[in-house]
Amino acid sequence: MCAPLTRLMAGTRVSNRGSVAITLPRASSWSAPQEGRQPGPIIRTPGSMSTPAASAGVQPRLCYNTPVDDAAWMRAALAEAERAFEHGDVPVGAVAVCRGTVIGRGHNRREADADPTAHAEMVALREAARVLGTWRLAEVTLYCTLEPCPMCAGALVLARLPRLVYGTDDPKMGAAGSVVELLREPRFNHRVSVTRGVLAAEAQALLERFFARLRTDGEK
Numbered sequence: 001m002c003a004p005l006t007r008l009m010a011g012t013r014v015s016n017r018g019s020v021a022i023t024l025p026r027a028s029s030w031s032a033p034q035e036g037r038q039p040g041p042i043i044r045t046p047g048s049m050s051t052p053a054a055s056a057g058v059q060p061r062l063c064y065n066t067p068v069d070d071a072a073w074m075r076a077a078l079a080e081a082e083r084a085f086e087h088g089d090v091p092v093g094a095v096a097v098c099r100g101t102v103i104g105r106g107h108n109r110r111e112a113d114a115d116p117t118a119h120a121e122m123v124a125l126r127e128a129a130r131v132l133g134t135w136r137l138a139e140v141t142l143y144c145t146l147e148p149c150p151m152c153a154g155a156l157v158l159a160r161l162p163r164l165v166y167g168t169d170d171p172k173m174g175a176a177g178s179v180v181e182l183l184r185e186p187r188f189n190h191r192v193s194v195t196r197g198v199l200a201a202e203a204q205a206l207l208e209r210f211f212a213r214l215r216t217d218g219e220k
């Protein structure tokens, strides 16, 4: 097991937006991850290191047996997108999830920070890398409300991200197939598995509400 995840297992506080103390499941509930599936949200309670297995010297493991729930993670990404809306940035949000825990969050801050690279995905990836202590995000799934642009898609490939889940397509800048396809380019040394269309209507409605408000404000 890699060192960063060992640190996660030790119950490290891994987010600056609230405790994500790791709960160790009962020994009988531990199971290996199911192939092609991603752990969903886990209800955690702190202070459970003294499981029978742990006290017997067995290396504790994280729980993988929660059901897949991409929509739940996407709702967290939508909440981030709302934050971008609040400060006048195009509402795009992202969360990075590792073994059932959010380890990175981001929302578009391009206007707020006057930074062309401050896209939601970049912000979330940077936080995830900081938490894990490595650029290689080999066990992270990124949930983003909008199809990534070429910059962000490139970052996902460079991070060796195994999986991306996104909401609505971006017909103008999308790099997961809408305009270009960078995530599954066979000549690259890494390809990202993509699930698209999760809560797409919600993500699209938020964008439409934002641009409608921009038009209204522009007419005043």
Ligand SMILES: [Zn+2]
Pocket (backbone or CB within 6 Å): 119, 120, 121, 148, 149, 150, 151, 152, 153
């Ligand atoms: Zn981007």
